[in-house]
Amino acid sequence: MAHTSLPVRATRLAIGPLRGWRELALYGGLLALMALDLYLIFVFAPTERVQGDVQRIFYFHVGSAWLAFVAFFVVALGSVGYLWRRTPRWDYLAVGSAEIGVIFTTLTLATGSIWGRVVWGVWWTLRTYLDNVATRRRMAAVLGIFGFVDVPIVWFSVQWWRSLHPQPTILQQGGGMPREMLVTLLVSVATFTLLYAVLLRQRFALERAADQAAALRDLLRAQAEIGG
Amino acid sequence: MMSGLWYLAVGYGVMWLGLFGYLVYVAGRVRAVRDELAEVQRQLAGRDVEQGRVVR
Numbered sequence: 068m069a070h071t072s073l074p075v076r077a078t079r080l081a082i083g084p085l086r087g088w089r090e091l092a093l094y095g096g097l098l099a100l101m102a103l104d105l106y107l108i109f110v111f112a113p114t115e116r117v118q119g120d121v122q123r124i125f126y127f128h129v130g131s132a133w134l135a136f137v138a139f140f141v142v143a144l145g146s147v148g149y150l151w152r153r154t155p156r157w158d159y160l161a162v163g164s165a166e167i168g169v170i171f172t173t174l175t176l177a178t179g180s181i182w183g184r185v186v187w188g189v190w191w192t193l194r195t196y197l198d199n200v201a202t203r204r205r206m207a208a209v210l211g212i213f214g215f216v217d218v219p220i221v222w223f224s225v226q227w228w229r230s231l232h233p234q235p236t237i238l239q240q241g242g243g244m245p246r247e248m249l250v251t252l253l254v255s256v257a258t259f260t261l262l263y264a265v266l267l268r269q270r271f272a273l274e275r276a277a278d279q280a281a282a283l284r285d286l287l288r289a290q291a292e293i294g295g
Numbered sequence: 296m297m298s299g300l301w302y303l304a305v306g307y308g309v310m311w312l313g314l315f316g317y318l319v320y321v322a323g324r325v326r327a328v329r330d331e332l333a334e335v336q337r338q339l340a341g342r343d344v345e346q347g348r349v350v351r
Contacts (some may be wrong), residue, residue: 176307269321276329276332277328279332280335
């Protein structure tokens with residue numbers, strides 16, 4: 068396969084794999100830094116008095132969280148750069164950083180959950196961060212509204228950006244599919260909707276019961292404190 | 296064609312079983328929280344009786 072010759076400017080700007088001593092120095096330096104980091108985490112850093120060794124997760128957790136933020140900042144930067152300059156390298160930057168961001172976000176959540184399981188006794192809870200119920204509910208409501216903005220975009224994206232996704236067929240003029248298919252589809256959609264209703268009923272009950280239990284626990288705790 | 300259909304059917308089955316499993320899991324959580332709620336209510340009622348308060 069013949070290689071196409073790229074313009075000099077393009078090759079100079081392209082971010083590619085490093086070669087030779089620079090590559091060796093970079094990877095060697097990274098390995099050395101990782102080894103040093105492990106030494107600092109497990110030998111140099113003191114053991115936290117209350118939490119014990121599990122606190123050492125903190126060094127991985129914060130490092131991963133920092134990288135998750137940086138990675139998605141770079142995604143935003145690359146995305147803006149691409150829309151502005153329309154050159155592929157900005158897209159490479161955004162796509163590459165997005166994947167790394169997903170990995171480090173996963174690591175952040177995983178390490179945080181492991182720490183939470185040991186220290187809080189649960190893998191995850193929002194209550195610990197937001198003790199004020201009203202604040203938590205207000206923030207969740209705002210997030211819920213912003214999250215829904217994406218729904219019509221996804222719905223209409225099928226028409227706006229014609230891609231591999233099939234075009235709408237049900238509301239097509241003259242009928243888009245045979246009656247048997249339409250019936251099957253409608254029954255499927257109805258089944259899923261019923262499943263959603265049943266699940267939501269259970270989750271609603273769960274939230275209400277958990278809220279009542281938390282309120283009663285607080286009351287019990289307050290009474291115990293008053294009673295000595 | 297038939298083997299493809301078989302995989303599709305298995306896929307649907309696994310998906311439905313997974314969703315059903317999730318439903319059972321949520322129902323179990325509801326039951327556990329309700330049990331906890333009943334226990335806390337019982338403790339509260341016991342405390343109120345000990346302290347001579349009227350439970351409404």
